[in-house]
Amino acid sequence: MLKEEVDQRYLRMPHAERGMVVGLFGGSFNPPHEGHALVAEIAIRRLGLDQLWWMVTPGNPLKSRNHLAPLAERIALSEQILHNPRIKVTAFEQTLGMSYTANTLAHVKARNRHVHFIWIMGADSLNTFHRWQKWQEIAQTFPIAVIDRPGSTLSYLSAKMAKTFHYARVDEDDARVLWKKRAPAWTFIHGPRSTLSSTALRAAQ
Ligand SMILES: Nc1ncnc2c1ncn2[C@@H]1O[C@H](COP(=O)(O)OP(=O)(O)OP(=O)(O)O)[C@@H](O)[C@H]1O
Numbered sequence: 323m324l325k326e327e328v329d330q331r332y333l334r335m336p337h338a339e340r341g342m343v344v345g346l347f348g349g350s351f352n353p354p355h356e357g358h359a360l361v362a363e364i365a366i367r368r369l370g371l372d373q374l375w376w377m378v379t380p381g382n383p384l385k386s387r388n389h390l391a392p393l394a395e396r397i398a399l400s401e402q403i404l405h406n407p408r409i410k411v412t413a414f415e416q417t418l419g420m421s422y423t424a425n426t427l428a429h430v431k432a433r434n435r436h437v438h439f440i441w442i443m444g445a446d447s448l449n450t451f452h453r454w455q456k457w458q459e460i461a462q463t464f465p466i467a468v469i470d471r472p473g474s475t476l477s478y479l480s481a482k483m484a485k486t487f488h489y490a491r492v493d494e495d496d497a498r499v500l501w502k503k504r505a506p507a508w509t510f511i512h513g514p515r516s517t518l519s520s521t522a523l524r525a526a527q
């Protein structure tokens with residue numbers, strides 16, 4: 323049986339050194355799967371990340387929490403599938419009171435003025451990004467890396483975010499210097515893909 327209470331160390335924001343490039347990968351991870359781990363590995367390699375913060379959300383503001391496993395369980399399962407020391411599993415968002423990404427990012431930036439952050443998400447998330455709170459502000463403040471996902475490879479081009487910020491798209495060959503670009507700046511990264519999804523895994527349980 324997995325413990326219900328979240329270990330205190332996951333409620334503290336991870337530490338990053340001045341000048342580091344850190345990827346922020348938020349997710350419900352309900353449950354986490356190898357598709358998520360693949361996104362993290364691709365992001366680390368292609369973006370040249372020093373760290374990737376695997377941020378297990380207390381709850382996606384746009385999703386029902388009816389079938390959401392306890393935070394402690396999603397953290398423990400994440401730790402089980404991850405083996406890269408650059409990846410820091412964290413749930414510090416739980417302590418912020420609200421789980422809107424714009425709010426989280428403002429806290430993260432305020433605490434780490436000299437760290438370079440990149441927001442990371444799968445291609446399906448890009449399609450709904452314009453429904454997130456303050457989505458334009460997020461895009462105008464942080465570089466964003468979108469990682470390909472089966473089913474969203476081409477549809478992302480019609481995403482409102484892709485259209486609104488088409489002028490700010492960075493070629494994926496330049497992904498390694500995305501952190502240096504002044505936002506808005508985003509890139510779409512193609513690479514190995516996984517068809518895994520949490521919904522399918524829950525249905526198979
Ligand atoms: N197979 C995958 N390939 C690429 N990106 C993925 C994949 N699975 C999830 N992601 C991305 O990982 C992040 C967290 O996703 P999430 O935890 O919602 O997983 P999911 O499999 O999409 O879950 P659900 O099926 O419950 O919506 C999101 O940015 C999502 O786009």
Ligand SMILES: O=C(O)c1ccc[n+]([C@@H]2O[C@H](COP(=O)([O-])O)[C@@H](O)[C@H]2O)c1
Nearest residue numbers: 348349350379382384422423424454455
């Ligand atoms: O801030 C928002 O309005 C918002 C709306 C939808 C999703 N998010 C964030 O997007 C990340 C991915 O969520 P999910 O459920 O698709 O794994 C996670 O960190 C959520 O908190 C954020």
